[in-house]
Amino acid sequence: MRLCVSIAGLLPVFLAAASYSILEMTPPIAGLALASLRDTFEEVHSGHRHEAIDILAPRGTPVRAVVSGTIRKLFLSKPGGNTIYQFDEMGVYCYYYAHLNGYASGLREGMRVERGDIVGFVGSTGNADARTPHLHFAIFELGPEKLWWKGTAVDPYPFLVAAVKRAK
Incomplete structure (x- = not known):
C-alpha cells in the first residue's frame, strides 16, 4: 500500500503561516490614534509614488x-536618513522604518527583536522636513532572493x- 499526500492541500496552511506577521502587527508607536493615520501610499512625493505612510509624532x-x-x-541614506529594514520571522515581509x-x-x-521592542526614535533625518518629525513606515513583500532593498x-x-x- 502506497501513501500519497497532496501538497496542494497544505498550500493554504503554508500561505496563512507565511502572511501571519502582517496580520498580527502591533502599532509602531504606542498609543497611536486612528485619527493620526492617513493613507498616503498612492500619493506622489518627490516625483514618485510614496508607497508608505508617514506617522507624525514628537521627535x-x-x-x-x-x-x-x-x-x-x-x-x-540621503532620502531616508537613519533607517531600519526588519524581516519577519519567515522572511516573507520587510518592515521599513525611516x-x-x-x-x-x-x-x-x-539581531532578533520581539514585537513591541523599541528599535529607534522618531526624527526628521534624511530628506524629511526638520520641522515635521515623523516615522516613514513601509512594508515590502520580499522576493525569493530576500534582498532588503528589493x-x-x-x-x-x-x-x-x-x-x-x-491595541485598544
Whole structure:
C-alpha cells in the first residue's frame, strides 16, 4: 500500500503561516490614534509614488518593532536618513522604518527583536522636513532572493488601522 499526500492541500496552511506577521502587527508607536493615520501610499512625493505612510509624532518618541523578526539592515541614506529594514520571522515581509532620530541602544544588524521592542526614535533625518518629525513606515513583500532593498510594496494603512484597533 502506497501513501500519497497532496501538497496542494497544505498550500493554504503554508500561505496563512507565511502572511501571519502582517496580520498580527502591533502599532509602531504606542498609543497611536486612528485619527493620526492617513493613507498616503498612492500619493506622489518627490516625483514618485510614496508607497508608505508617514506617522507624525514628537521627535524622540520610541518606535517599536511591529512584528517579531530580525534586523536585516541599519542604513543611513540621503532620502531616508537613519533607517531600519526588519524581516519577519519567515522572511516573507520587510518592515521599513525611516527618518529616525536614532536607533535603540545596542540595536545591530542580525539581531532578533520581539514585537513591541523599541528599535529607534522618531526624527526628521534624511530628506524629511526638520520641522515635521515623523516615522516613514513601509512594508515590502520580499522576493525569493530576500534582498532588503528589493520587494513589492504593500499598503501598510489597512494593517496599521487593524493594529491600532487591536491595541485598544
